[in-house]
């Protein structure tokens with residue numbers, strides 16, 4: 001017996017309309033009414049392991065506490081809600097086929113013909129139901145756009161839910177586009193009509209339409225959409241463009257979205273409490289300072305590759321009343337032209353996580369620049385590893401020090417695989433993934449930043465600080481201020497005699513939320529503002 005109600009979110013007309021943010025905002029609104037929620041993203045591609053997908057094409061890999069490498073939409077879900085998500089909150093077509101095929105291999109289908117309907121669709125439904133336990137509302141986002149061949153099994157599965165659990169327990173919300181045509185001087189509803197028609201053809205009648213547009217839709221346009229798409233007048237919601245994504249929950253509420261959802265699902269809730277969101281938006285509108293942060297990396301042409309990082313920096317800005325201007329610097333260009341030509345007018349320098357050798361020398365140059373010129377620096381994962389390499393080379397005199405990821409034969413492998421990891425050829429399963437505890441050194445700057453000694457942060461890497469170099473690095477002023485509880489793994493480094501120089505082996509950006517910014521980003525922005533002289 002399924003107790004939760006389920007909201008399915010589909011998208012039409014074109015991609016990138018903000019389905020992930022809309023789903024996250026619906027989650028925020030439901031939580032603001034005191035409901036317990038969960039969220040899930042269904043990805044239509046065939047990859048079984050989204051962790052191996054190229055961030056250039058696909059954007060960031062978001063890592064959960066339980067070590068799942070997931071779609072970046074899960075980052076939106078966590079940032080907008082109180083949910084802590086995991087493996088079961090994201091699945092791909094590839095994973096569904098993989099489990100159906102392995103069941104078939106084990107003879108579970110007893111010689112039956114294995115088909116898309118019912119075997120694939122049943123497997124999809126089983127995965128959806130897995131997140132409905134213990135919550136009032138499960139919000140399920142279907143990736144892709146209605147009309148894609150790939151999404152069809154997902155849509156068929158969600159269509160069946162109305163029959164399986166009853167129509168008062170299921171809601172279909174469709175996000176569509178209502179463009180303004182300057183030559184006609186009006187907004188156009190045809191793309192929405194067509195998109196809804198495609199949904200209806202597969203048996204899904206949307207209950208609510210979120211109409212992405214650049215202006216408030218006038219009542220007559222809403223009426224026309226309602227009439228042609230067969231939805232209630234007050235179920236046509238204007239999803240207008242906003243300056244900050246964090247305005248979306250409040251804007252949706254003003255349009256009556258949450259009222260309509262609880263009415264259609266027939267649930268009684270308390271009135272929504274959106275004070276925290278309103279306060280956040282007031283803060284965003286009142287930002288008075290400005291700080292410029294350089295992100296020195298490889299995927300600089302696609303900022304979605306650093307989605308959580310960008311958001312965490314914005315959160316850090318909000319807690320310091322500051323706008324944050326992000327300047328993406330391609331580290332290979334630093335190799336050609338030198339750090340000074342890109343970094344001289346920058347207030348803080350960040351080297352993010354990454355894989356592969358390309359651009360490494362440029363990142364090391366940027367780190368050296370930050371250390372010598374006393375510019376606030378934050379190195380994340382690969383950024384921390386390279387900060388250790390830079391320190392070993394330029395401060396400890398270990399010329400040719402490197403990470404063994406980039407130079408297997410380096411005389412000084414200051415970053416290395418752990419002994420047990422060596423020789424593992426299959427790169428698929430060797431990473432340290434997910435949440436690990438870390439103990440901060442008493443009296444260190446790190447402990448002051450976090451305001452406590454025991455923390456937990458998320459990881460995604462193979463290589464580690466090589467303990468054989470602990471003494472020489474520490475002897476030259478590298479502070480190892482965060483360690484695994486058994487003292488074996490270095491998690492945070494600081495540089496002595498520098499106003500603000502940190503490296504962390506984990507990814508703090510995955511745990512930052514707009515309402516509760518991560519302390520590491522809050523303090524990095526604060527230090528960068530001080531450096532600017534604000």
Ligand code: GLN
Pocket residue numbers: 352353354355356380381382383405460461462463464
């Ligand atoms: N490539 C490095 C490693 O595997 C760092 C990974 C990262 O930055 N996420 O350890």
